[in-house]
Amino acid sequence: MCSLSFYFLFLFSTLFFVLGIYYLLFDYSLFIEWEVFSLNGSMVVMTFIFDWMSLIFMSFVMYISSLVIYYSNDYMHNESNINRFVMIVLMFIFSMVLLIISPNLISILLGWDGLGLVSYCLVIYYQNVKSYNAGMLTALSNRVGDVFILISIAWMLNFGSWNYIYYYDFISDSFEMKVISMLIMFAAMTKSAQIPFSSWLPAAMAAPTPVSALVHSSTLVTAGVYLLIRFSPMLFIYDLGWFLLLIGCMTMFMAGLGANFEFDLKSIIALSTLSQLGLMMSILSMGYSNLAFFHLLTHALFKALLFMCAGSMIHNLNDSQDIRFMGSISSFMPLTSVCFNVSSLSLCGMPFLAGFYSKDLILEIVCLDWTNVLIFFLYFFSTGLTASYSFRLFYYSMSGDMNYYSVYSFDDKCYFISFGMIGLLIVAVFGGSFLSWLIFPIPYLIVLPWYLSFLTLFIIILGSYFGYVISDFNYCYNLFSLNFLSFVIFFGSMWFMPFLSTNYVSYLPLSLGYYTSKSFDSGWGELFGGQGLYSFFLYMIDYVQSLYDSNFSVYLLTFIFWMLILLIFFLIY
Template sequence: MCSLSFFSLFILSTLIFILGIYYLMIDYSIFIEWEIFSLNGSMLVMTLILDWMSLIFLSFVMYISSLVIYYSNDYMYGEKNINRFIMIVLMFILSMGFLIISPNLISILLGWDGLGLVSYCLVIYYQNVKSYNAGMLTALSNRIGDVAILISIAWMLNFGGWNYIYYYEFISDSFEMSLITLLIILASMTKSAQIPFSSWLPAAMAAPTPVSALVHSSTLVTAGVYLLIRFGPMLEVYNYGWFLLFFGCLTMFMSGLGANFEYDLKKIIALSTLSQLGLMMSILSMGYPKLAFFHLLAHALFKALLFMCAGSMIHNLNDSQDIRFMGSIVNFMPLTTVCFNVSSLSLCGIPFLAGFYSKDLILEMVCLSWINCLIFFLYFFSTGLTASYSFRLFYYSMFGDNNYYSCFSFNDNSFYISFSMISLLFVAVFGGSLLSWLIFPIPYMIVLPYYLKFLTLFVVLLGSYLGYVVSDFNFSYSLFSMNLLSFFSFLGSMWFMPFISTKVVSYFPLRYGYYSSKSFDYGWGELLGGQGLYNLFIYFINYIQSLFDYNFSVYLMTFIFWMFFLLMFFMF
């Protein structure tokens, strides 16, 4: 089933990509409305939009998914329910496809809820307590966004339909549309894990690594960004950009700091995804949706490769994820090392790799835009932190002595894993330039002073050096680090957000909900409601039955008594 799914998705992605380029070249889009059935004047309509943006993104999702499924052939080797796993992944891809090609809020909700449900199934795939907790955190965090979209669907009834692309021209003074836009922003922030909903994304690393490669590159977490790209005109009309810009920059800064204190390989890469999502959100909020989409595609290519390389290391190291055990991997796994370093350098924005074209353009547009010093500082400092944790990861895993068991051998002999990594390596190198020529056929002319032009490269190199210094510094030589232990634990734990999302939420709202349910639903509500009425009727029935059980004299006496009572009542 793995091979069949791989070939089908690969061929489909190639055809869709060619079609997407054709539509881009001739500036063409197709809008399809299919009336499923009509009842009493109410129509159930399925709506699709096929333009260059949806087709190219869909082709990228299918290409990465095909390689992830092929990669799973080896990574999930020995899994008894491998077909079930592949089916769940295919459902995940189908949900993302629904989301991408829908201009209708109801069909978007189908894909959106599908992503939430299937991601829960994948996060709890390894059935243990940690996976269960991570799955619950993921599902409950994403439910907030689902509710926001449901409310926005209800509000859009005022317009007579749910195809939001019809209403771009009529939204300048509409209170309803401003509220809908705010709800869509809230939904996107939950799905793309912006502050304060960030804690679920590193927790979702409990899923198998092929799923992480798919989720963190082109599906689930990018759904929020993609939805906001589609709602771009509304952001500009209602001036909600400052709100999104602030939270996007804070997310980028927080995750970059957290990754420099993390030792779990998958969590470091998850935090780097969070950092890039903050970058996409913030540049989108500044009014550059095409640029955000460009970085979304470029990021999908090198992040999928980065996760595949991490999965190869974890698989060979007998499921160990601690980077302190991973010294000198370059001697044992040269192919994985090359792919890992190329994707890391692409993430940092080293010139002429995929990440450079989008990241450098974004930072130059930031220099050119009207923004304040805080946002400018957060952008460039976060870029330096990206280089810092990438170099720290490189230093821990590639240099030094091998700290793993001496009797254990690992290598690059797996065909499926190697083929998938090499297939993504080419697009991680050449994909950025190809996309930049396609999406921006007329290049932006950005004129800046030379110190601003070279600031990006300088910040990357400085961040790399900082990562080396932090990695090489032996904290045991001094007690300096003990003085800052609380500060380091604050930075390394995502500013205590996982604690707030789990302990605080469970102690206050959930516990309050439990007690209110116990008092009202199972207490007074039950006593005066369902059970109370039941007991009252039983009492009356028993009383009437007891009357029938006595002899006729009782009925006669009762009848005379009530007649006398009524006579006296009407007389007076």
């Protein structure tokens, strides 16, 4: 089934990409409404929009999905029911496709909720305590966004239709649309894991690595960014961009710092995804929706490759994810090492790789735009942190001595894994330039002073050096001692966000429930509730039974009582 799914998805990916280029070149859009049924003059319609944006994004989702499923042939070869795994992944892809082509809040909710439910099934796939906890955190965090979408649907009843695309020209003074825009923005923040909803994204690493490659590149986490790109006119009309800009920059900064103190391979890459999502959100909030979409596509290419390389390492190291047990992997796995380093450099924004074309353009736009010092600092410092944790990852995994078992041997001979990585390596190198020619046929002309033009490259080199310095933990510990440890604990735990969004959210209602149960259910509730009524009915039954047991004496007493009453009435009258 893996091979069949791969061929079908690859075929559809090619078809949608060709259509997307055609629609982009001729500025063509297709809006399809299908009437499902009509009842008493009320029509229930299914609406789809096919424009260059939806078609190209769908082609990228299907291309990455096809290679991920093909890659799973090797990675999941011990799985007893591989067809079930493929079916769940296909449901996940279908939900994302439905969300991409929907200009209607109802069908968006179907895709949105489908992503949330199927992601829960994928996160708990290995069925252990850690997976269940991570799955519950993921599902409940995303449920908050589902509630915001449902409230938006209720508010949109005021307009008579849920096709938000109709109302771009009529919303400048609408209070209802302002509320809807705010709700959509908060919903997108939950799905794209912005502060304060960030803690579920590293927790979702409990899913199998092929699923992580899919989730963190082109599905689930990018759904919120894509929804806001579609709703971007409303963000600018109601001046909500400043809030989103601050949240995006803080998320980018927080994730970059956290990744520099993490030792779990998948968690580092997950935090890098969170950092890039913050970058997309922040540039989108500044009004450059096409640029955010461009970075979304290029990020999907190199991030899927990065996860595939990580999966190849984990697979060969007997499911070990700790980077401290790695080292000198380039000697044993040259192909994986090449792909890993290309994707890491692309993530950093190294010139002429896929990530460079979008990331460098974003930073130049930030230099050119009217931004304050804080935002400017957060953008460039976060870029330096990206280079820092990427170099740190290279330092631990590729250089030095092998830190795994001395008798252990591994290699690059898994055919399906190698094929999946090579398929993404090509697009991770050439995809950025090709997309930039397509999306920006007339290139941005950004004229900056030389010190701002070279600032990006300087920050990347400086960040790489910083990554090398903090990799030598003993040096840092001797330099900063206990203060450094406090720093590591705070920033390495994502500013305590996983604790704040789990223990501190659940502690109060759970303790309230405990005391309520103790006081009412096991206290006064027992006395006056079920147990009290039960005792009262038992007493009444015993009393009535005693009456029946002595019924002859009762009968005589009753007879005498009635005779006395009759005698009294006789004497009176």
